Amino acid sequence: MVYPGPYEQGEFALSEHQLRSYRNKGFIQLRGLLHETEVADLLREAKNLVTASARERRPEAVFESDGREVRSVFRGHELNSVFDRLMRDGRMLDVARQILGSDVYIHQSRLNLKPGYAGKEFYWHSDFETWHVEDGMPRMRAVSCVVLLDENNEFNAPLMLVPGSHMHYIVCIGQTPQDHYKKSLRKQEFGVPDPTSLGFLMERGGVQSAKGPAGSVLFFDCNMMHGSNSNISPYPRSNLFFVYNSMENRLESPQHGLQPRPEFIAARGADLSLERVAPTPR
């Protein structure tokens, strides 16, 4: 959703036309927002982060269900100063503040990997459904920002999105177990939407894929229905996610008496404010 904040418009805010498109479809992709030399740096840092966090068996590193490959690394911005700077970069932050109409903070950040030959699928889901139930996020006032670190193309299973699906809240049937995240981050079994609801959304909106060159940035609503296929292609597909949440939408208690998930998955810290930085001139 777009919130009509009194928030001052930043240098890199979306145009009226772009904002309208985001409001209707629930996402917008800015092709080539980052320079290719920046992306090369980020990709190198990402590889280092994966290697280091896997070697140290850090909880932030989530492995595929076969235990062999790293599927995601959470909270990379606290482990790496380059990612920390990027999430405060005006090109991302101005858009997030504009869409959410307020100051924002990082609810979650993660590096999602789909290595060539081995990347597994992410079944259809809305992030908000999980964040609402398991993290106690009150309203749909968060936006995911995805930085494409590799080209996302027809072969390496780009994100697929259902335009307009952010307007509908699909309840997933079934009880959420305690410590669900330890399994669900590896392979989704509970909380997947039923085919009838999915069909309803897709008949209305169809499906679009977020293909684009490395350095493109995708913003999508926290309630967007999205997923992606497996990746057996030779082309790795690494994407960096920053989830911005409104400071006016901070987490409450999880629902149904669930225990809060760890800080690296859902931030509740006392001081979460972000200091904006301008992009480094090139």
Next chain:
Amino acid sequence: MVYPGPYEQGEFALSEHQLRSYRNKGFIQLRGLLHETEVADLLREAKNLVTASARERRPEAVFESDGREVRSVFRGHELNSVFDRLMRDGRMLDVARQILGSDVYIHQSRLNLKPGYAGKEFYWHSDFETWHVEDGMPRMRAVSCVVLLDENNEFNAPLMLVPGSHMHYIVCIGQTPQDHYKKSLRKQEFGVPDPTSLGFLMERGGVQSAKGPAGSVLFFDCNMMHGSNSNISPYPRSNLFFVYNSMENRLESPQHGLQPRPEFIAARGADLSLERVAPTPR
């Protein structure tokens, strides 16, 4: 491979240009070869075949490894007269005879399903490697013909092929167990090519996907390296495979003392000759 047979050229044979392209790349796609009303008939028959063979728990019906969805139905042409007619149709048969330079027979036929929301991936493989080892097929003188019963698009995980890979025989390391097909048809674990060999092929040839409207027909060499991603899109992707083998390349004993696989997977019957039929006029 293309065999310079003395075989008489049929009405629907490829042009010189097309044949040269097939020789170099190892595949050729003929868009819209079948009329859309034919495809609608075939798709209906395919659905009936799946339902009936699953209900009767026929061995020809192979389920996904989770046991819930049918992944493939083998030997459909013996269970259904429409498929039987189609595999003898001049539009397919003339091309197969031309490529193989001889009379041909059906080594294997199968219907591969990737239902929307549920289709699983097929990892990279060359069919010939299996047919050579497990079925005793002497030489690379067979061609797979794939009839697209649904549109194959960027979302529903079309076949991916490595142009030129048919020129290289990649040995898969590891011992093939007896009755391997009972598992391998559901999920490939043995006999997958190593990443180094795959990388070698892909650096040379890249990857192409066989997207196209329903009714398109793809011919590809038995030694083509190919695979496909999972399909969580809402769009089902049903493809019908006819594998034509040269009558001069009939099966011998499997290698390494393996037992022959069942007739519905690898035909050894006494009379396998095909009587050509002309397409029904429309």
